[in-house]
Amino acid sequence: MTDLERFVSERSPRWKRLEALLDEAQRMPESALGRSRLQELLLLYRSASADLNQARALTANPQLLGTVNQLVGRAYRFIYQRRRGAAPIQWKRFFLRDIPSTFRREERWVRRSTIALLLGAVVGFTAVIRDPGQARSLLPGQFFTDSPAARVEKIEKGDERIDTLRKATEFGSFLYTHNIQVSFLTFALGALTFVGALAMLFYNGVLLGAVAAQYLIDGAGTFFVAWVGPHGALEIPSIVFAGAAGLVAGRALLFPGDEGRPAALRASFPAVLRMLCACAILLVFAGLIEGSFSQMSARAVPHAVKIAVACVLFAAMNAWLFLGRAREAT
């Protein structure tokens, strides 16, 4: 028997046992595995680690090395994983503490994306105010209306567009799934290119500003605020938040600094996850409001009420995310 042969025949029972324990651990929660088997797994992992080092010195046989490498890698992944399920996820804490404190800590990124959106809005608004003909070139077909006043007339005088629960839920769910995808895209562009998110926000600002200017010129300013306000109070900030999350991720990927890219990325993950969660939740609410309440005519709900609702929603969202002192989330 050569050294290697002895080595393999001596160690392979342990490898098999380790493999069997890992299979078992995969099938059941850790608590069911029991202390003694966990300890055995740990011991076997250490000895397999040593075996891998020894095997590298003994042989270049790719199959043997590959097998032991695979086994050690698997055990390593099991042993050093972050523990899930050790404590149940604390939803209340997640929503009321973790998410708000993240927003407060990343406030500068939220501010920067807000500025990008507002700049776009100012550009779109002034362009259309100075030359109403600009609207046609600035706005894609679906947002362009020849005469907002005529449209307002039709909406206010005609039948209610959303008159059944079915229409409201159908439109609402279409809106929020679509909006979440748009904000995910904004996030992805920001995470990969940084400026991509700013550009998306700027563009959305231009659209918003241009449409607002069109309605204002036609004397339908109040209608516009009452129509867009109730859902816009949540929807517009959401896309800003998605963009801000993209900037946080993009900064870590593109400008990681001294700590190095993997560390910078890892530090940014919890913030990104929380910001995207907040964004998705807000968009579900916004979509459902947009599909029903926002579409109601002044006959059903006076404009003043709709605008008041918009203000309350906006204030509530800000109170949730930004009021209170920044606490370290753990």
Added chain:
Amino acid sequence: MRRRRLVHSPEHVLIELTPAGLGTRFAAFLLDAALIFGATALVGQLGLFLPEAIRALFIATASFAVLWGYNVLFEVLWNGQSPGKRALRIRVVDGRGLPVDVSQSLIRNVVRLVDILPLGGIGMVAALLDAEHRRLGDRAADTLVVSEEQPAVPRIEALGARRFNSLRTPRVKRLVDHKLGIEERELIYALCLRAPLLSERARYELFEEIGEHYRVRLGVEDPHLSGENLVRGIASLCAGTA
């Protein structure tokens, strides 16, 4: 050639992660896409049993949850594997070789929106240009898709040691032990393991050519020994199975 990523474990062992091939990943993607499509269709059918008022809400919400939740859910619960990935024996792992967490899985799947842009072009090109075959989503989430092709138990026999190994003499054994370096051994192993994949002609010529090198190197005198027999004989001596 795909580059392997080396992870240092706290036990001072280098663990090699082998990136999965693009073809395999694409196959896994197609399989998952088919499953997502099937689940969405099923959701649509289930929706028909609901009252009309909330049918659309249910269908849109459930399809949305399937579309976005499928990969994230499986990657987190199944330790980096979706059903398609499991079927093709590949796995998403964190850049340090650990399991992916929720945020990483979410990020790599959200960035997929950009990766699939012109018919999957961006992600494909990004993965092709990257030595570890990471698409953009993998870069943003610092993840890696690794292959887990290795069998559970080492099979040294796969080197194909011949039943009668005329090289098994103390003299050749000693020469093999003392003269052949790691690289020369690796060449032999790689050749033996790949032989079944080669065409007859290439296999013959390659074994003859390489056999000649070792014939001279080890001073093997038997002229009737074919290149393949010679190489396989040496391989089994190196691997210690002779």
